[in-house]
Amino acid sequence: MTFGIVGLGLMGGSFGKALKKYNLAINVYGYDHNKVHQSQALELGLVDKICTLEELKKCDVIILAIPVDGIIAFMQHIKDIDINTTVIDLGSTKEIIVNNIPTSIRKNFIAAHPMTGTEKFGPKSAIDNLYEEKIVVLCNLEDNSALHIERTKNIFENMNMKIVYMDAKEHDIHACYMSHLPHAISFGLAYTVMDHEAPREIITLAAGGFRDMSRIAKSSADMWNDIFRQNRDNLIESLGIFEKNMSDAKQMLIDEDYENLSKWINKANNLHKIL
Amino acid sequence: MTFGIVGLGLMGGSFGKALKKYNLAINVYGYDHNKVHQSQALELGLVDKICTLEELKKCDVIILAIPVDGIIAFMQHIKDIDINTTVIDLGSTKEIIVNNIPTSIRKNFIAAHPMTGTEKFGPKSAIDNLYEEKIVVLCNLEDNSALHIERTKNIFENMNMKIVYMDAKEHDIHACYMSHLPHAISFGLAYTVMDHEAPREIITLAAGGFRDMSRIAKSSADMWNDIFRQNRDNLIESLGIFEKNMSDAKQMLIDEDYENLSKWINKANNLHKIL
Structure with missing residues (x-):
């Protein structure tokens, strides 16, 4: 599978590292509006290449690893993706995100919150094992289709995470x-x-x-x-x-x-x- | 020198370990009203023997590693010690302690606060290196005699601590x-x-x-x-x-x-x- 990671800081960069460590991706693309972060992510090998929005939208899985307000804004750029493209956001709040997902991608869009992090940020803060042995909360899966649920569970389980299900409001x-x-x-x-x-x-x-x-x-x-x-x-x-x-x-x-x-x-x- | 440690929990027990590690004591005696702590401290090798109050008072250095209210109460039991006996308290507050030191032992009594600890307590919580590379604050040394200042500085420096001087109120x-x-x-x-x-x-x-x-x-x-x-x-x-x-x-x-x-x-x- 091809992954596109939006936001190449601590969460996104470490996600790239985990995908490589567990051989979960054929290609890992990175998308970030910050030019310095783009070149740092390439140098550090967090992603294989920096992609355009069009290339990102053709990935099998799109990971949104940007601040929560950014996630809501970014949804609008990907609301015409293919029915088989999985979107996973890693934001720390879930209710407003879930309420803002465009109808056209509601079945594709998995609301996830990995209970992990450090106080650092930017590509250089990306670390091995940020996700390993940690909890990830998946919310409101009743609104997603089976393909995207299955795929998401496989990804997190292969990264050695423990999955917990919860209502977004809770x-x-x-x-x-x-x-x-x-x-x-x-x-x-x-x-x-x-x-x-x-x-x-x-x-x-x-x-x-x-x-x-x-x-x-x-x-x-x-x-x-x-x-x-x-x-x-x-x-x-x-x-x-x-x-x-x-x-x-x-x-x-x-x-x-x-x-x-x-x-x-x-x-x-x-x-x-x-x- | 012979050391007597009053209170064989995290602070006192780890102090015993440090004295042994750096070969600072000929004998390390322990004093604790808790019988379970007495036998645990012996089993763990934190002290060489459990002593009586009379034996404690004959030590060269007495370390008070008990809660701050206990320190004030205990001063009364040792106010007739020899002029050459050093007393060092490790309490976390200093002003009330300093104000309560009996006149007869004011020159002997060094008010110290090692800036270290963990959330654990009791002899089993004693660890190697609790004091190493840490700061110890010494207060109001102008009220102590040269012998006791010199001795205290040597002990803490030999335990690889950094000494800082401060007024008790500050x-x-x-x-x-x-x-x-x-x-x-x-x-x-x-x-x-x-x-x-x-x-x-x-x-x-x-x-x-x-x-x-x-x-x-x-x-x-x-x-x-x-x-x-x-x-x-x-x-x-x-x-x-x-x-x-x-x-x-x-x-x-x-x-x-x-x-x-x-x-x-x-x-x-x-x-x-x-x-």
């Missing part, structure tokens, strides 16, 4: 709590520390805890602004709940109510039993 | 932003997710971001309740600032003000330039 709620809210909080912690501490103190005193908590605060502002916009309602709600929980803890400190503060910490500690 | 402010606030936030995120999500969703969708952000939420409730109590004023203030920053971001989402949200994320992104 996905967005869970992805909010497990990924989007943690990102917003990490940005908020980094913002607070950057605003208060001098760089010298940050370098000197940043131990494992802060380093872990602020790693994802280095993630791409463009990409995350998009995700926050697309999952706005869920994020606003979860931020409200988080704010309330933090404010409760602060109040326990103000009241010197260490018994309830200990219970509050213990509830968080219970995560031990799950992860 | 230390507590910086440690709040770089460690205590991140812990409180991690507890708050874990609390929020545990309260909202079913365990199945947490296991399925927990990717790298959430795993990193919630790792320190598994830290000991007892130990952190103590630290929060001792650094209460700084923590309340920093929580207020963090709350304001998160609430600003939420308001930008409500207002659909993505231009300013992007600027907010970009400020957090600047951490890149430092860490």
Whole structure:
């Protein structure tokens, strides 16, 4: 099969690497509006060649590995593809994407979210094994035809991923709590520390805890602004709940109510039993 | 030299390992009120023998590796030690500790904070290299005598640590932003997710971001309740600032003000330039 990857950054570039590693493609084409990314992707061997939009549309499988707003815009360029062409998007939100798929390609278009990533971006951030042993969520498959479902499952299974099925709306709620809210909080912690501490103190005193908590605060502002916009309602709600929980803890400190503060910490500690 | 380690958990146990690795001690004695920890520490070879309080007080160096409230209580048991006995505490807060050191041992007592740790606790959590290449902050050395300063510096330098000097009050402010606030936030995120999500969703969708952000939420409730109590004023203030920053971001989402949200994320992104 011939694959066309749209967006040659961390997700798309690593996808190209995985296709090659598992021999899943005869040809891997890359499509990216950024000239620097085009040549980096070729140099790094992430794709075999850079293609035109017309060549992309003739691929057997088109992978959309661009920010979520870009996915919605790009759908319009490929709405006349062949009935046998599979489109898979790798976006972090699913409901708005699913609601925007043009009718002409609804059966072709698989809404997928691989639960993986790093805080880095661009072709040079592409790594081996980004997808291996990771979960990929597939949404609303009842709207897809059998050929595209089968093909998509084969691709992800051959990349050693575990497939989970979910409704797009449900996905967005869970992805909010497990990924989007943690990102917003990490940005908020980094913002607070950057605003208060001098760089010298940050370098000197940043131990494992802060380093872990602020790693994802280095993630791409463009990409995350998009995700926050697309999952706005869920994020606003979860931020409200988080704010309330933090404010409760602060109040326990103000009241010197260490018994309830200990219970509050213990509830968080219970995560031990799950992860 | 003979060392006596009070508290044979992650910090004390790993200290015993480091003393042995770098051949810094003739004998390493352990002191712990928990019988299970006593036998585990012996089995794991973290210390050579379990000692009595009287034997402990005859050591050349006493290491206090217990929760911060415990350190303050324990000072009272060793306030009649010899003028040449060095005491080093490894607590995460420093101002209240320094203010509570009995006058009789003020010159002996070095207030230290090694910027290292993991979310685990107990003798079995002790690891090689916990201290290696890490920062240790020494506070208010102007109140110590030359012998104890010299000895402490030698110990930490021989353990391959980097020494930083700081006023205890300043230390507590910086440690709040770089460690205590991140812990409180991690507890708050874990609390929020545990309260909202079913365990199945947490296991399925927990990717790298959430795993990193919630790792320190598994830290000991007892130990952190103590630290929060001792650094209460700084923590309340920093929580207020963090709350304001998160609430600003939420308001930008409500207002659909993505231009300013992007600027907010970009400020957090600047951490890149430092860490």
